[in-house]
Amino acid sequence: MWFGGDYNPEQWGEKVWAADDALMRQAGVNTATVGVFSWSVLEPDEGRYDFGWLDATLDRLWHNGVRVVLATPTASPPPWFTLAHPDAMPVTRDGTRLWHGSRDTYCAAAPAYRAAAARIAGALAERYAGHPAVAMWHVHNEYGTVCWCDHAAAAFRGWLQRRYGEGRYGKGLDGTGRDGLAALNEAWGTAFWSQRYSSWEQVLPPRATQWLPNPSQVLDYSRFWSDEMLAGFCEQRDAIRRHTPEVPVTTNFILAHYQVADFWSWSREVDVVAIDHYLGSAGPDGHADLAFGADRARSWNGGRPWVLMEQSTSLIYRRDRILIKEPGRMLRDSVGYLARGSDSVMFFQWRASHSGAEMFHPAMVPHAGPDTRIFREVCELGDAVSRLGEVAGSTVPADVAMFWDADSWWALENRGIPLAEVRYLDLVRADHAALWRAGVVCDFVHPLGELSRYRLVFATAAYLISDEGAQALLDYVEGGGHVVMSFGGGMVDARHHARLGGYPGPLRDVFGIRVEEFRPLPPGETVPLAGDGLAGDGLADDGLAGGGVAGGGVAGGGHGTVWSELLRCEGAEVLASYAEGPLAGHPAITRNSFGAGTAWYVSTQLDEDTRDRLVAAAAAEAGAGPVVAGAPPGVEIVRRHGDAGRSWLFVLNHSGAAAVVEASGVDLLSGRSADGQLEVAPGGVAVLREHGFGAAADGTGPAGRD
Numbered sequence: 001m002w003f004g005g006d007y008n009p010e011q012w013g014e015k016v017w018a019a020d021d022a023l024m025r026q027a028g029v030n031t032a033t034v035g036v037f038s039w040s041v042l043e044p045d046e047g048r049y050d051f052g053w054l055d056a057t058l059d060r061l062w063h064n065g066v067r068v069v070l071a072t073p074t075a076s077p078p079p080w081f082t083l084a085h086p087d088a089m090p091v092t093r094d095g096t097r098l099w100h101g102s103r104d105t106y107c108a109a110a111p112a113y114r115a116a117a118a119r120i121a122g123a124l125a126e127r128y129a130g131h132p133a134v135a136m137w138h139v140h141n142e143y144g145t146v147c148w149c150d151h152a153a154a155a156f157r158g159w160l161q162r163r164y165g166e167g168r169y170g171k172g173l174d175g176t177g178r179d180g181l182a183a184l185n186e187a188w189g190t191a192f193w194s195q196r197y198s199s200w201e202q203v204l205p206p207r208a209t210q211w212l213p214n215p216s217q218v219l220d221y222s223r224f225w226s227d228e229m230l231a232g233f234c235e236q237r238d239a240i241r242r243h244t245p246e247v248p249v250t251t252n253f254i255l256a257h258y259q260v261a262d263f264w265s266w267s268r269e270v271d272v273v274a275i276d277h278y279l280g281s282a283g284p285d286g287h288a289d290l291a292f293g294a295d296r297a298r299s300w301n302g303g304r305p306w307v308l309m310e311q312s313t314s315l316i317y318r319r320d321r322i323l324i325k326e327p328g329r330m331l332r333d334s335v336g337y338l339a340r341g342s343d344s345v346m347f348f349q350w351r352a353s354h355s356g357a358e359m360f361h362p363a364m365v366p367h368a369g370p371d372t373r374i375f376r377e378v379c380e381l382g383d384a385v386s387r388l389g390e391v392a393g394s395t396v397p398a399d400v401a402m403f404w405d406a407d408s409w410w411a412l413e414n415r416g417i418p419l420a421e422v423r424y425l426d427l428v429r430a431d432h433a434a435l436w437r438a439g440v441v442c443d444f445v446h447p448l449g450e451l452s453r454y455r456l457v458f459a460t461a462a463y464l465i466s467d468e469g470a471q472a473l474l475d476y477v478e479g480g481g482h483v484v485m486s487f488g489g490g491m492v493d494a495r496h497h498a499r500l501g502g503y504p505g506p507l508r509d510v511f512g513i514r515v516e517e518f519r520p521l522p523p524g525e526t527v528p529l530a531g532d533g534l535a536g537d538g539l540a541d542d543g544l545a546g547g548g549v550a551g552g553g554v555a556g557g558g559h560g561t562v563w564s565e566l567l568r569c570e571g572a573e574v575l576a577s578y579a580e581g582p583l584a585g586h587p588a589i590t591r592n593s594f595g596a597g598t599a600w601y602v603s604t605q606l607d608e609d610t611r612d613r614l615v616a617a618a619a620a621e622a623g624a625g626p627v628v629a630g631a632p633p634g635v636e637i638v639r640r641h642g643d644a645g646r647s648w649l650f651v652l653n654h655s656g657a658a659a660v661v662e663a664s665g666v667d668l669l670s671g672r673s674a675d676g677q678l679e680v681a682p683g684g685v686a687v688l689r690e691h692g693f694g695a696a697a698d699g700t701g702p703a704g705r706d
């Protein structure tokens with residue numbers, strides 16, 4: 001298990017370096033990410049390198065037992081770069097060119113930037129090839145800066161020509177072999193508002209426009225920009241691999257509230273997925289948010305262990321507020337990431353900076369020094385992580401998955417569509433949180449991924465479904481899969497064209513419905529729901545509703561917000577209807593048998609309680625349950641599986657009361673044994689090496705230090 005964080009010795013003198021060495025030993029740090037923003041000190045002038053301090057750092061860390069995740073510094077080009085290549089500075093959507101003085105100031109499509117980035121990456125790899133400290137490469141930092149300049153425009157045209165076919169010999173997206181520009185015109189619907197292009201030169205990024213931009217153009221630009229940044233990553237990766245083919249290469253994905261990269265395609269190019277995760281909420285919702293981030297990272301990495309590259313020790317800076325992590329939270333959060341498949345616990349950063357834009361960002365060693373609550377907790381965490389070495393490499397099985405689809409996110413957040421106020425992230429988070437509350441572990445899956453691995457799939461916020469995606473979902477349900485689709489599903493195809501004949505387009509038969517009309521609900525407005533026609537069909541036995549389905553069913557007392565739909569059942573049964581308003585008496589939630597499977601459709605955003613009941617019902621019907629049944633509220637339980645049948649049960653008590661859970665094994669953290677029942681203190685955690693699996697089930701105490 002890797003434990004440590006970003007380490008920036010270039011911000012400090014040698015006296016502090018010696019103190020760092022001692023404190024890292026004290027805290028049990030075994031990993032440091034070095035060089036993330038060091039370009040201006042590594043290459044003070046173009047082509048002139050100063051590796052002295054980095055040589056010393058790597059040697060020092062190595063002798064101190066600390067492995068290095070060596071970063072390329074390309075997220076922050078030095079000032080000399082701006083003056084030498086002003087054309088490589090980014091331009092905003094409305095044409096403002098940005099200048100150095102912050103970070104991430106470059107255009108990822110500018111040839112001069114790309115060449116300089118690949119050059120410094122190659123120079124670093126050449127210099128440190130064979131250095132025993134270098135355990136992993138960390139290319140760049142949190143790719144995400146978007147640009148709308150002329151370099152970006154030229155690269156966009158190239159990307160479009162490849163996508164839609166090159167002139168009259170190309171096949172185009174529709175495979176007809178028509179001219180690529182004609183295919184582009186069709187895909188972007190340019191007959192609307194006189195946007196037809198008669199030459200490639202006319203095609204631009206979606207820069208600031210007078211009124212609503214073309215949604216297909218905007219979607220393609222998002223796809224293109226993800227690919228363009230990825231191409232830059234691959235250039236650096238390949239420059240590195242030429243010198244150190246044996247060292248894995250990654251980059252730290254940023255899990256922000258905006259989406260600028262398709263992490264499925266990025267995950268195919270990195271050797272291991274690494275994420276930075278800063279909670280969206282410090283309260284109870286933060287626990288579900290943590291699981292949401294971790295479950296995505298694991299899924300992008302194909303279920304294999306992944307890297308938590310950054311988290312925060314004590315404060316989280318959001319755009320509009322500062323969140324505070326309470327004492328004890330650092331350990332519980334960190335064990336939460338490990339529970340869901342991370343093999344590392346890393347922070348931004350080791351030592352709090354004394355100057356610069358982020359000097360008040362928390363760190364493992366705060367401004368006040370090591371004699372502090374934070375550093376003491378860091379040391380306790382280091383000790384805990386060192387006891388969990390045997391868990392490394394194990395995996396987290398899941399029976400349930402949820403769609404994660406950058407295309408749908410990008411399409412859904414276009415201005416001008418009726419769902420523009422609906423945030424992709426909020427919808428997916430809400431369904432994932434319901435599963436989290438139910439204790440059900442959830443993977444994420446691309447709509448074209450391996451759906452058949454799962455008993456139940458949530459097609460949440462699946463506003464865009466390609467023809468291939470629709471076919472894959474149809475095959476999945478026909479073959480016995482269970483799916484829950486949320487409102488607005490399948491409204492558009494991959495070109496961002498509306499589906500004709502009723503939504504969800506090609507999936508109408510699967511769901512046995514036809515959505516005729518949508519009716520967004522004004523902010524704050526709710527529409528009551530009522531169970532309808534479900535009496536005696538057995539759903540009540542699944543524990544859906546205290547009063548039985550006939551007395552309210554899935555939706556008894558519940559309501560919808562945000563959105564409603566006039567939908568017609570064409571084979572589906574009605575589980576709940578709208579109880580009032582213009583849609584009174586019309587179906588709100590339906591279920592359909594299709595082939596050997598079941599397809600649920602939810603036409604509004606359900607309140608939390610109703611969503612919980614629906615999620616529990618769908619999971620129960622699909623045969624997917626919690627990791628441990630009957631866990632007290634606020635107790636999170638996840639199991640990791642190792643080879644030879646070994647398993648570890650992670651129990652996180654987020655509640656304020658002691659919790660008792662049915663479990664047997666040895667707690668690697670405390671050394672205590674549990675035989676049938678495990679008690680976990682309020683706010684506490686336990687990691688049980690479970691009895692009955694593999695060796696050392698004899699209660700002999702914690703594992704040796706890793």
Ligand code: GLA
Binds near residue numbers: 142278361
């Ligand atoms: C990101 C960056 C770090 C730092 C932190 C602060 O994760 O990678 O460099 O800015 O945010 O929250």
